[in-house]
Amino acid sequence: xxxxxxxxxxxxxxxxxxxxxxxxxxxxxxxVEYGISNKSAEGSARVCIGETEVVAGIKFEVGxxxxxxxxxxTIMAGVELLPLxxxxxxxxxxxxxAIELARSVxxxxxRESEAIDFKKLCIKKGEKMWMVIVDVYSxxxxxxxxxxxxxAAMAALKDxxxxxxxxxxxxxxxxxxxxxxxxxxxxxxxxTVVKIGDKFIIDPSLEEEEAMDARLTVTTIEDGRLCAMxxxxxxxxxxxxxxxxxxxxxxxxxxxRKFIEK
Amino acid sequence: xxxxxxxxxxxxxxxxxxxxxxxxxxxxxxxxxxxxxxxxxAAVRGPRNLYPKFLALPxxxxxxxxxxxxxxxxxxxxxxxxxxxxxxxxxxxxxxALEPVLMLDEFPGSVVxxxxxxxxxxxxxxxxxxxxxxxxxxxxxxKMKGLxxxxxxxxIGNKMLVDLDNLEEHHEEGNTDIPVAMxxxxxxxxxxxxxxxxxxxxxxxxxxxxxxxxxxxHEVQKKALLEGFEK
Numbered sequence: 001x002x003x004x005x006x007x008x009x010x011x012x013x014x015x016x017x018x019x020x021x022x023x024x025x026x027x028x029x030x031x032v033e034y035g036i037s038n039k040s041a042e043g044s045a046r047v048c049i050g051e052t053e054v055v056a057g058i059k060f061e062v063g064x065x066x067x068x069x070x071x072x073x074t075i076m077a078g079v080e081l082l083p084l085x086x087x088x089x090x091x092x093x094x095x096x097x098a099i100e101l102a103r104s105v106x107x108x109x110x111r112e113s114e115a116i117d118f119k120k121l122c123i124k125k126g127e128k129m130w131m132v133i134v135d136v137y138s139x140x141x142x143x144x145x146x147x148x149x150x151x152a153a154m155a156a157l158k159d160x161x162x163x164x165x166x167x168x169x170x171x172x173x174x175x176x177x178x179x180x181x182x183x184x185x186x187x188x189x190x191x192t193v194v195k196i197g198d199k200f201i202i203d204p205s206l207e208e209e210e211a212m213d214a215r216l217t218v219t220t221i222e223d224g225r226l227c228a229m230x231x232x233x234x235x236x237x238x239x240x241x242x243x244x245x246x247x248x249x250x251x252x253x254x255x256x257r258k259f260i261e262k
Numbered sequence: 263x264x265x266x267x268x269x270x271x272x273x274x275x276x277x278x279x280x281x282x283x284x285x286x287x288x289x290x291x292x293x294x295x296x297x298x299x300x301x302x303x304a305a306v307r308g309p310r311n312l313y314p315k316f317l318a319l320p321x322x323x324x325x326x327x328x329x330x331x332x333x334x335x336x337x338x339x340x341x342x343x344x345x346x347x348x349x350x351x352x353x354x355x356x357x358x359a360l361e362p363v364l365m366l367d368e369f370p371g372s373v374v375x376x377x378x379x380x381x382x383x384x385x386x387x388x389x390x391x392x393x394x395x396x397x398x399x400x401x402x403x404x405k406m407k408g409l410x411x412x413x414x415x416x417x418i419g420n421k422m423l424v425d426l427d428n429l430e431e432h433h434e435e436g437n438t439d440i441p442v443a444m445x446x447x448x449x450x451x452x453x454x455x456x457x458x459x460x461x462x463x464x465x466x467x468x469x470x471x472x473x474x475x476x477x478x479x480h481e482v483q484k485k486a487l488l489e490g491f492e493k
Contacts, residue, residue, distance in 0.1 A: 057334025084377035
Protein backbone atom coordinates (compact mmCIF):
# COMPACT_ATOMS: atom_id res chain seq x y z
CA UNK A 1 0.00 0.00 0.00
CA UNK A 2 2.87 2.35 0.83
CA UNK A 3 4.17 2.06 -2.72
CA UNK A 4 0.73 2.86 -4.12
CA UNK A 5 0.42 5.92 -1.88
CA UNK A 6 3.84 7.19 -2.98
CA UNK A 7 2.89 6.63 -6.57
CA UNK A 8 -0.40 8.53 -6.22
CA UNK A 9 1.41 11.42 -4.56
CA UNK A 10 4.26 11.66 -7.00
CA UNK A 11 1.89 11.56 -9.98
CA UNK A 12 -0.32 14.22 -8.40
CA UNK A 13 2.72 16.52 -8.15
CA UNK A 14 2.56 16.52 -11.93
CA UNK A 15 -1.22 16.93 -11.79
CA UNK A 16 -1.77 13.42 -13.11
CA UNK A 17 -4.31 10.99 -11.70
CA UNK A 18 -4.25 7.20 -11.94
CA UNK A 19 -7.23 7.07 -14.26
CA UNK A 20 -6.31 10.09 -16.35
CA UNK A 21 -8.94 12.41 -14.91
CA UNK A 22 -8.39 16.11 -14.25
CA UNK A 23 -8.04 17.02 -10.59
CA UNK A 24 -11.54 18.51 -10.43
CA UNK A 25 -13.28 15.91 -12.54
CA UNK A 26 -15.85 13.33 -11.45
CA UNK A 27 -15.78 9.88 -12.98
CA UNK A 28 -17.67 10.04 -16.25
CA UNK A 29 -20.23 7.33 -15.62
CA UNK A 30 -22.56 8.79 -13.00
CA UNK A 31 -26.13 7.61 -13.01
CA VAL A 32 -29.21 7.72 -10.83
CA GLU A 33 -31.99 5.15 -11.03
CA TYR A 34 -35.27 5.67 -9.20
CA GLY A 35 -37.69 3.13 -7.76
CA ILE A 36 -35.29 0.21 -7.48
CA SER A 37 -37.29 -1.23 -4.57
CA ASN A 38 -40.58 0.28 -5.62
CA LYS A 39 -42.80 -2.56 -4.35
CA SER A 40 -41.58 -2.45 -0.77
CA ALA A 41 -39.96 0.93 -0.16
CA GLU A 42 -42.05 4.10 -0.40
CA GLY A 43 -39.07 5.68 -2.13
CA SER A 44 -35.81 4.25 -3.43
CA ALA A 45 -32.84 4.99 -5.65
CA ARG A 46 -29.55 3.61 -6.85
CA VAL A 47 -26.57 5.87 -7.48
CA CYS A 48 -23.44 4.87 -9.31
CA ILE A 49 -20.33 7.03 -9.56
CA GLY A 50 -17.98 4.97 -11.68
CA GLU A 51 -17.84 1.56 -10.01
CA THR A 52 -18.98 2.96 -6.68
CA GLU A 53 -22.59 2.00 -6.07
CA VAL A 54 -25.03 2.70 -3.25
CA VAL A 55 -28.76 2.15 -2.80
CA ALA A 56 -31.12 4.14 -0.61
CA GLY A 57 -34.66 3.42 0.52
CA ILE A 58 -37.34 5.32 2.38
CA LYS A 59 -39.84 4.00 4.89
CA PHE A 60 -42.52 6.09 6.60
CA GLU A 61 -43.62 5.61 10.19
CA VAL A 62 -45.97 7.56 12.41
CA GLY A 63 -44.74 8.72 15.79
CA UNK A 64 -45.19 11.28 18.54
CA UNK A 65 -43.58 14.69 17.85
CA UNK A 66 -40.55 15.65 19.93
CA UNK A 67 -41.27 18.01 22.86
CA UNK A 68 -39.11 20.77 21.33
CA UNK A 69 -40.90 20.70 17.96
CA UNK A 70 -44.50 19.74 18.52
CA UNK A 71 -45.66 20.89 15.10
CA UNK A 72 -42.96 19.14 13.06
CA UNK A 73 -42.21 15.72 11.67
CA THR A 74 -38.71 14.34 11.37
CA ILE A 75 -36.25 12.35 9.30
CA MET A 76 -33.97 9.59 10.56
CA ALA A 77 -30.95 8.36 8.70
CA GLY A 78 -28.90 5.21 8.66
CA VAL A 79 -25.87 4.30 6.60
CA GLU A 80 -24.58 0.75 6.44
CA LEU A 81 -21.26 -0.08 4.89
CA LEU A 82 -22.01 -3.65 3.91
CA PRO A 83 -19.25 -6.26 4.05
CA LEU A 84 -20.70 -7.28 0.67
CA UNK A 85 -19.35 -4.04 -0.79
CA UNK A 86 -15.72 -4.13 0.33
CA UNK A 87 -13.26 -6.51 2.00
CA UNK A 88 -12.46 -3.67 4.39
CA UNK A 89 -15.95 -3.61 5.91
CA UNK A 90 -16.98 -6.06 8.61
CA UNK A 91 -20.30 -7.48 9.74
CA UNK A 92 -21.88 -6.11 12.86
CA UNK A 93 -23.28 -2.85 14.12
CA UNK A 94 -22.51 0.28 12.05
CA UNK A 95 -18.81 1.15 12.14
CA UNK A 96 -17.59 4.61 13.11
CA UNK A 97 -17.05 5.35 9.44
CA ALA A 98 -20.70 4.52 8.69
CA ILE A 99 -21.87 6.63 11.61
CA GLU A 100 -19.77 9.58 10.45
CA LEU A 101 -21.26 9.32 6.96
CA ALA A 102 -24.82 9.11 8.27
CA ARG A 103 -24.33 12.09 10.57
CA SER A 104 -22.31 14.33 8.29
CA VAL A 105 -23.94 13.71 4.95
CA UNK A 106 -27.54 12.81 5.76
CA UNK A 107 -28.25 14.18 9.26
CA UNK A 108 -26.50 17.50 8.84
CA UNK A 109 -26.75 17.86 5.07
CA UNK A 110 -30.42 17.03 4.76
CA ARG A 111 -32.09 17.19 8.18
CA GLU A 112 -30.32 20.11 9.83
CA SER A 113 -30.42 22.09 6.61
CA GLU A 114 -34.22 21.78 6.77
CA ALA A 115 -34.24 20.68 3.16
CA ILE A 116 -37.55 19.07 4.05
CA ASP A 117 -40.46 21.24 5.16
CA PHE A 118 -40.87 19.48 8.50
CA LYS A 119 -44.04 21.36 9.42
CA LYS A 120 -45.78 19.59 6.57
CA LEU A 121 -44.86 16.25 8.13
CA CYS A 122 -46.97 17.03 11.19
CA ILE A 123 -50.26 15.11 11.27
CA LYS A 124 -51.69 16.52 14.51
CA LYS A 125 -49.80 19.02 16.61
CA GLY A 126 -48.24 17.46 19.68
CA GLU A 127 -49.77 14.07 18.92
CA LYS A 128 -48.83 12.55 15.57
CA MET A 129 -46.11 13.17 13.05
CA TRP A 130 -44.59 11.44 10.06
CA MET A 131 -41.11 10.04 10.50
CA VAL A 132 -39.24 9.63 7.25
CA ILE A 133 -36.56 6.98 7.59
CA VAL A 134 -33.85 6.89 4.98
CA ASP A 135 -31.44 3.96 4.93
CA VAL A 136 -28.46 3.92 2.62
CA TYR A 137 -26.42 0.79 1.84
CA SER A 138 -23.12 0.50 0.01
CA UNK A 139 -23.13 -2.09 -2.76
CA UNK A 140 -19.63 -1.53 -4.13
CA UNK A 141 -16.91 0.69 -2.72
CA UNK A 142 -14.61 2.09 -5.37
CA UNK A 143 -13.99 5.36 -3.55
CA UNK A 144 -16.02 8.45 -2.64
CA UNK A 145 -18.95 6.77 -0.93
CA UNK A 146 -19.82 10.06 0.78
CA UNK A 147 -20.93 11.91 -2.36
CA UNK A 148 -22.80 8.85 -3.63
CA UNK A 149 -24.61 8.45 -0.30
CA UNK A 150 -25.70 12.09 -0.27
CA UNK A 151 -26.99 11.88 -3.81
CA ALA A 152 -28.78 8.56 -3.22
CA ALA A 153 -30.49 9.81 -0.07
CA MET A 154 -31.81 12.89 -1.90
CA ALA A 155 -32.87 10.85 -4.93
CA ALA A 156 -34.80 8.41 -2.71
CA LEU A 157 -36.49 11.32 -0.91
CA LYS A 158 -37.52 12.73 -4.29
CA ASP A 159 -38.85 9.33 -5.37
CA UNK A 160 -40.91 8.77 -2.20
CA UNK A 161 -44.71 8.84 -2.04
CA UNK A 162 -46.60 8.87 1.25
CA UNK A 163 -48.58 5.79 2.25
CA UNK A 164 -52.08 6.31 3.66
CA UNK A 165 -52.51 6.74 7.38
CA UNK A 166 -55.63 5.57 9.19
CA UNK A 167 -55.96 7.91 12.14
CA UNK A 168 -58.72 5.85 13.80
CA UNK A 169 -56.71 2.65 13.80
CA UNK A 170 -53.44 4.57 14.23
CA UNK A 171 -52.00 2.49 11.43
CA UNK A 172 -49.92 3.20 8.36
CA UNK A 173 -51.52 1.47 5.36
CA UNK A 174 -48.40 0.51 3.46
CA UNK A 175 -50.34 -1.19 0.69
CA UNK A 176 -52.14 2.07 -0.13
CA UNK A 177 -49.70 4.57 -1.54
CA UNK A 178 -50.80 8.12 -2.31
CA UNK A 179 -49.35 10.47 -4.91
CA UNK A 180 -48.18 12.90 -2.24
CA UNK A 181 -44.47 13.65 -2.30
CA UNK A 182 -42.13 14.70 0.49
CA UNK A 183 -42.14 18.53 0.58
CA UNK A 184 -38.56 19.46 -0.35
CA UNK A 185 -37.36 23.04 -0.03
CA UNK A 186 -33.86 22.52 -1.41
CA UNK A 187 -31.72 19.87 -3.04
CA UNK A 188 -28.58 19.70 -0.91
CA UNK A 189 -25.64 18.01 -2.60
CA UNK A 190 -22.49 16.83 -0.84
CA UNK A 191 -19.13 17.16 -2.55
CA THR A 192 -15.97 15.83 -0.94
CA VAL A 193 -12.71 17.59 -1.70
CA VAL A 194 -9.53 15.73 -0.82
CA LYS A 195 -6.20 17.34 -0.11
CA ILE A 196 -3.11 15.38 -1.05
CA GLY A 197 0.19 17.30 -0.67
CA ASP A 198 -0.66 20.75 -2.02
CA LYS A 199 -3.23 19.48 -4.51
CA PHE A 200 -7.01 19.35 -4.23
CA ILE A 201 -8.97 16.64 -5.96
CA ILE A 202 -12.59 15.57 -6.04
CA ASP A 203 -14.25 12.17 -6.38
CA PRO A 204 -11.27 10.23 -4.97
CA SER A 205 -10.59 6.63 -5.95
CA LEU A 206 -9.75 4.08 -3.24
CA GLU A 207 -6.02 4.65 -3.80
CA GLU A 208 -6.43 8.40 -3.52
CA GLU A 209 -8.44 7.99 -0.33
CA GLU A 210 -5.53 5.98 1.11
CA ALA A 211 -3.07 8.72 0.10
CA MET A 212 -5.16 11.62 1.39
CA ASP A 213 -3.93 14.12 3.97
CA ALA A 214 -7.29 15.67 4.71
CA ARG A 215 -10.78 15.89 3.28
CA LEU A 216 -13.65 18.30 3.50
CA THR A 217 -17.19 17.30 2.63
CA VAL A 218 -19.21 20.41 1.85
CA THR A 219 -22.96 20.25 1.30
CA THR A 220 -24.44 23.09 -0.70
CA ILE A 221 -27.90 24.09 -1.88
CA GLU A 222 -29.04 25.60 -5.19
CA ASP A 223 -28.36 29.26 -4.31
CA GLY A 224 -24.75 28.47 -3.41
CA ARG A 225 -25.19 28.58 0.36
CA LEU A 226 -23.39 25.97 2.42
CA CYS A 227 -25.55 23.82 4.64
CA ALA A 228 -23.14 21.31 6.19
CA MET A 229 -19.45 20.59 6.41
CA UNK A 230 -17.32 17.78 7.76
CA UNK A 231 -13.54 17.79 7.89
CA UNK A 232 -11.84 14.43 8.00
CA UNK A 233 -8.43 12.86 7.66
CA UNK A 234 -5.32 13.23 9.84
CA UNK A 235 -3.86 16.31 8.15
CA UNK A 236 -4.53 19.98 8.77
CA UNK A 237 -6.20 22.54 6.53
CA UNK A 238 -5.35 26.24 6.39
CA UNK A 239 -8.07 28.86 6.06
CA UNK A 240 -6.96 29.32 2.44
CA UNK A 241 -7.31 25.58 1.83
CA UNK A 242 -10.85 25.67 3.17
CA UNK A 243 -11.72 28.56 0.92
CA UNK A 244 -10.42 26.75 -2.17
CA UNK A 245 -12.26 23.56 -1.16
CA UNK A 246 -15.55 25.40 -0.63
CA UNK A 247 -15.35 27.09 -4.04
CA UNK A 248 -14.63 23.76 -5.67
CA UNK A 249 -17.49 22.01 -3.94
CA UNK A 250 -20.01 24.71 -4.92
CA UNK A 251 -18.91 24.44 -8.53
CA UNK A 252 -19.00 20.65 -8.61
CA UNK A 253 -22.18 20.50 -6.54
CA UNK A 254 -23.99 22.26 -9.39
CA UNK A 255 -22.84 19.54 -11.80
CA UNK A 256 -23.85 16.74 -9.46
CA ARG A 257 -27.26 18.29 -8.69
CA LYS A 258 -28.22 18.03 -12.36
CA PHE A 259 -28.44 14.25 -11.95
CA ILE A 260 -31.31 14.55 -9.46
CA GLU A 261 -33.02 17.70 -10.74
CA LYS A 262 -34.99 15.94 -13.45
CA UNK B 263 -61.02 -23.30 -3.52
CA UNK B 264 -57.90 -21.68 -4.91
CA UNK B 265 -57.96 -22.75 -8.54
CA UNK B 266 -57.01 -19.45 -10.13
CA UNK B 267 -53.84 -17.72 -8.97
CA UNK B 268 -54.01 -14.05 -7.97
CA UNK B 269 -51.50 -13.04 -10.62
CA UNK B 270 -52.92 -15.35 -13.30
CA UNK B 271 -50.04 -17.81 -13.34
CA UNK B 272 -50.49 -21.52 -13.99
CA UNK B 273 -50.17 -23.65 -10.88
CA UNK B 274 -46.70 -24.86 -11.83
CA UNK B 275 -45.52 -21.57 -13.32
CA UNK B 276 -42.67 -19.54 -11.87
CA UNK B 277 -42.80 -15.78 -11.59
CA UNK B 278 -40.60 -14.01 -14.12
CA UNK B 279 -36.93 -14.63 -13.33
CA UNK B 280 -33.88 -12.66 -14.31
CA UNK B 281 -30.26 -12.86 -13.26
CA UNK B 282 -26.95 -11.11 -13.75
CA UNK B 283 -23.40 -11.73 -12.58
CA UNK B 284 -20.65 -9.26 -11.67
CA UNK B 285 -22.96 -6.81 -9.90
CA UNK B 286 -20.36 -6.11 -7.19
CA UNK B 287 -17.13 -5.47 -9.12
CA UNK B 288 -14.89 -5.37 -6.03
CA UNK B 289 -15.88 -8.90 -5.02
CA UNK B 290 -14.35 -12.04 -6.45
CA UNK B 291 -17.77 -13.20 -7.56
CA UNK B 292 -21.22 -11.69 -7.37
CA UNK B 293 -24.72 -12.04 -8.76
CA UNK B 294 -28.23 -10.66 -8.72
CA UNK B 295 -31.24 -12.96 -8.87
CA UNK B 296 -34.74 -11.61 -9.29
CA UNK B 297 -37.92 -13.67 -9.11
CA UNK B 298 -41.13 -11.66 -9.36
CA UNK B 299 -40.70 -8.74 -7.01
CA UNK B 300 -38.08 -10.46 -4.87
CA UNK B 301 -34.56 -9.18 -5.59
CA UNK B 302 -31.44 -10.70 -4.01
CA UNK B 303 -27.81 -9.83 -4.56
CA ALA B 304 -24.91 -11.93 -3.35
CA ALA B 305 -21.16 -11.42 -3.23
CA VAL B 306 -18.39 -13.89 -2.41
CA ARG B 307 -15.24 -12.79 -0.58
CA GLY B 308 -12.43 -15.23 0.05
CA PRO B 309 -10.98 -17.73 0.59
CA ARG B 310 -9.24 -15.42 3.04
CA ASN B 311 -7.71 -15.54 6.49
CA LEU B 312 -10.13 -16.27 9.28
CA TYR B 313 -10.01 -14.37 12.55
CA PRO B 314 -10.28 -15.27 15.38
CA LYS B 315 -8.10 -18.27 14.48
CA PHE B 316 -9.89 -20.79 16.69
CA LEU B 317 -12.88 -20.66 14.35
CA ALA B 318 -10.77 -22.12 11.55
CA LEU B 319 -11.35 -25.71 10.48
CA PRO B 320 -8.17 -27.81 10.09
CA UNK B 321 -9.32 -29.76 7.04
CA UNK B 322 -11.40 -27.31 5.01
CA UNK B 323 -12.50 -23.74 4.55
CA UNK B 324 -15.34 -22.41 6.65
CA UNK B 325 -18.28 -21.37 4.50
CA UNK B 326 -19.87 -18.39 6.20
CA UNK B 327 -23.16 -17.04 4.90
CA UNK B 328 -24.80 -13.82 5.90
CA UNK B 329 -28.43 -13.22 4.90
CA UNK B 330 -29.80 -9.73 5.39
CA UNK B 331 -32.96 -7.88 4.45
CA UNK B 332 -32.40 -4.20 3.77
CA UNK B 333 -34.50 -2.14 6.15
CA UNK B 334 -36.75 -0.83 3.37
CA UNK B 335 -37.18 -4.21 1.66
CA UNK B 336 -40.29 -5.36 3.56
CA UNK B 337 -43.77 -4.58 2.32
CA UNK B 338 -44.99 -3.45 5.75
CA UNK B 339 -43.07 -1.78 8.56
CA UNK B 340 -39.40 -0.94 8.28
CA UNK B 341 -37.20 -3.94 9.06
CA UNK B 342 -35.00 -3.15 12.04
CA UNK B 343 -31.31 -3.32 11.18
CA UNK B 344 -29.20 -6.04 12.77
CA UNK B 345 -29.56 -9.78 12.44
CA UNK B 346 -32.68 -11.44 13.80
CA UNK B 347 -33.19 -15.11 14.70
CA UNK B 348 -34.79 -15.55 11.29
CA UNK B 349 -31.79 -13.99 9.50
CA UNK B 350 -29.40 -16.25 11.36
CA UNK B 351 -31.36 -19.40 10.64
CA UNK B 352 -31.63 -18.53 6.95
CA UNK B 353 -27.88 -17.85 6.88
CA UNK B 354 -27.32 -21.33 8.30
CA UNK B 355 -29.61 -23.18 5.90
CA UNK B 356 -28.07 -21.23 3.00
CA UNK B 357 -24.65 -22.47 4.02
CA UNK B 358 -25.94 -26.05 4.22
CA ALA B 359 -27.65 -25.67 0.84
CA LEU B 360 -24.42 -24.63 -0.88
CA GLU B 361 -21.70 -26.56 0.92
CA PRO B 362 -22.37 -29.95 -0.77
CA VAL B 363 -21.35 -28.62 -4.20
CA LEU B 364 -18.11 -26.97 -3.06
CA MET B 365 -14.67 -28.46 -2.54
CA LEU B 366 -13.78 -26.57 0.56
CA ASP B 367 -10.97 -28.97 1.48
CA GLU B 368 -8.85 -27.11 -1.07
CA PHE B 369 -8.55 -24.16 1.31
CA PRO B 370 -8.07 -25.53 4.85
CA GLY B 371 -8.06 -23.00 7.67
CA SER B 372 -9.54 -20.16 5.65
CA VAL B 373 -13.00 -18.66 5.30
CA VAL B 374 -15.22 -18.12 2.28
CA UNK B 375 -17.75 -15.40 3.02
CA UNK B 376 -21.02 -15.08 1.15
CA UNK B 377 -23.05 -11.94 1.73
CA UNK B 378 -26.67 -11.93 0.63
CA UNK B 379 -28.73 -8.76 0.61
CA UNK B 380 -32.43 -8.50 -0.18
CA UNK B 381 -33.38 -5.23 -1.89
CA UNK B 382 -37.06 -6.01 -2.23
CA UNK B 383 -39.11 -8.92 -0.92
CA UNK B 384 -42.29 -10.67 -1.99
CA UNK B 385 -41.82 -14.16 -0.48
CA UNK B 386 -39.25 -16.72 -1.59
CA UNK B 387 -36.33 -14.68 -0.28
CA UNK B 388 -34.24 -17.56 1.05
CA UNK B 389 -34.55 -19.35 -2.29
CA UNK B 390 -33.67 -16.21 -4.25
CA UNK B 391 -30.69 -15.69 -1.93
CA UNK B 392 -29.46 -19.24 -2.51
CA UNK B 393 -29.83 -18.86 -6.30
CA UNK B 394 -27.83 -15.62 -6.24
CA UNK B 395 -25.19 -17.07 -3.91
CA UNK B 396 -24.68 -20.18 -6.07
CA UNK B 397 -24.17 -17.94 -9.09
CA UNK B 398 -21.76 -15.70 -7.19
CA UNK B 399 -19.67 -18.77 -6.27
CA UNK B 400 -19.58 -19.87 -9.91
CA UNK B 401 -18.75 -16.30 -10.99
CA UNK B 402 -15.85 -16.32 -8.52
CA UNK B 403 -14.50 -19.42 -10.24
CA UNK B 404 -14.90 -21.94 -7.44
CA LYS B 405 -14.83 -25.56 -8.52
CA MET B 406 -18.37 -26.80 -8.09
CA LYS B 407 -20.00 -30.20 -8.52
CA GLY B 408 -23.07 -28.43 -9.84
CA LEU B 409 -25.06 -25.27 -9.53
CA UNK B 410 -27.67 -24.95 -6.79
CA UNK B 411 -31.16 -23.75 -7.69
CA UNK B 412 -33.92 -23.13 -5.18
CA UNK B 413 -37.65 -22.55 -5.26
CA UNK B 414 -40.59 -22.87 -2.94
CA UNK B 415 -43.49 -25.20 -3.62
CA UNK B 416 -46.59 -25.55 -1.54
CA UNK B 417 -50.27 -26.04 -1.05
CA ILE B 418 -53.25 -23.81 -0.69
CA GLY B 419 -56.08 -26.07 0.35
CA ASN B 420 -55.40 -29.13 -1.77
CA LYS B 421 -53.98 -27.24 -4.74
CA MET B 422 -50.31 -27.74 -5.45
CA LEU B 423 -48.39 -24.60 -6.38
CA VAL B 424 -44.93 -23.57 -7.42
CA ASP B 425 -43.21 -20.34 -6.29
CA LEU B 426 -45.69 -18.83 -3.85
CA ASP B 427 -45.79 -15.06 -3.58
CA ASN B 428 -46.55 -13.03 -0.49
CA LEU B 429 -50.33 -12.95 -1.03
CA GLU B 430 -50.41 -16.70 -1.48
CA GLU B 431 -48.31 -17.24 1.62
CA HIS B 432 -51.02 -15.45 3.57
CA HIS B 433 -54.00 -17.06 1.87
CA GLU B 434 -57.00 -17.48 4.13
CA GLU B 435 -57.42 -21.17 3.26
CA GLY B 436 -54.10 -21.68 4.98
CA ASN B 437 -51.06 -22.78 3.15
CA THR B 438 -48.08 -25.06 3.16
CA ASP B 439 -44.74 -23.60 2.18
CA ILE B 440 -41.84 -25.84 1.23
CA PRO B 441 -38.57 -24.21 0.19
CA VAL B 442 -36.38 -26.65 -1.74
CA ALA B 443 -32.86 -26.36 -3.14
CA MET B 444 -31.45 -28.86 -5.61
CA UNK B 445 -28.15 -29.54 -7.30
CA UNK B 446 -28.29 -29.22 -11.06
CA UNK B 447 -27.91 -32.37 -13.09
CA UNK B 448 -28.27 -34.83 -10.26
CA UNK B 449 -30.79 -36.05 -7.72
CA UNK B 450 -29.57 -33.97 -4.80
CA UNK B 451 -31.70 -31.98 -2.39
CA UNK B 452 -29.67 -29.57 -0.26
CA UNK B 453 -32.44 -27.55 1.35
CA UNK B 454 -35.79 -28.80 2.51
CA UNK B 455 -38.03 -27.04 4.97
CA UNK B 456 -41.75 -27.20 5.51
CA UNK B 457 -44.30 -25.05 7.21
CA UNK B 458 -47.94 -26.20 7.25
CA UNK B 459 -49.71 -29.50 6.66
CA UNK B 460 -49.16 -31.94 3.83
CA UNK B 461 -49.94 -35.59 3.08
CA UNK B 462 -46.98 -37.87 2.29
CA UNK B 463 -48.20 -38.57 -1.26
CA UNK B 464 -48.61 -34.83 -1.88
CA UNK B 465 -45.06 -34.27 -0.70
CA UNK B 466 -43.74 -36.71 -3.31
CA UNK B 467 -45.59 -34.87 -6.06
CA UNK B 468 -44.50 -31.47 -4.76
CA UNK B 469 -40.86 -32.55 -4.88
CA UNK B 470 -41.34 -33.54 -8.52
CA UNK B 471 -42.79 -30.09 -9.21
CA UNK B 472 -39.84 -28.51 -7.39
CA UNK B 473 -37.41 -30.48 -9.51
CA UNK B 474 -38.96 -29.20 -12.73
CA UNK B 475 -39.07 -25.63 -11.43
CA UNK B 476 -35.44 -25.82 -10.28
CA UNK B 477 -34.34 -26.94 -13.71
CA UNK B 478 -36.06 -23.88 -15.20
CA UNK B 479 -34.28 -21.64 -12.71
CA HIS B 480 -31.02 -23.39 -13.52
CA GLU B 481 -31.43 -22.34 -17.15
CA VAL B 482 -31.77 -18.70 -16.09
CA GLN B 483 -28.70 -18.96 -13.86
CA LYS B 484 -26.65 -20.71 -16.53
CA LYS B 485 -27.55 -18.14 -19.16
CA ALA B 486 -26.51 -15.24 -16.91
CA LEU B 487 -23.22 -16.96 -16.05
CA LEU B 488 -22.43 -17.56 -19.70
CA GLU B 489 -23.21 -13.92 -20.50
CA GLY B 490 -20.90 -12.89 -17.68
CA PHE B 491 -18.02 -14.98 -18.98
CA GLU B 492 -18.46 -13.69 -22.52
CA LYS B 493 -17.91 -10.10 -21.39
